[in-house]
Amino acid sequence: MTEYEKIKKIETSVGGYFGGYYQVGVDLENNLVSWTHGGEGELEETVHRTIRLATGGKFVEQLETLDLLNWEAEYVDQGIMDGTQWHIEIVMDGHTIAKHGSNDYPEQWGEFRQAISKIARKPFR
Incomplete structure (x- = not known):
């Protein structure tokens, strides 16, 4: 079993x-996805859906291709005060790995956003 399969x-x-902001949760144990968008003076919108086991497996393969577990813990551009912040928590057996950034991103960020949008079937930008 690879680390990604955990x-x-x-x-x-x-x-x-x-x-505004977007939040996505992908629960691979229960095959569930939740998507939330809020801010911009609008009411918060949340959508929950079930995914197929194969869809979850393909998503994990994408995360491995993106080398997600080996991203740095922090990406910060100190020169920008306002802007975009992001956060990822990866829950595994017995521990959680956190990655975050402020106005700076890993090289694979665009592809990660696409993978999240695809599994959520909603925007993640």
């Missing part, structure tokens, strides 16, 4: 002062 859940969020 992932039980991914919780991720992205947002900033302008544009």
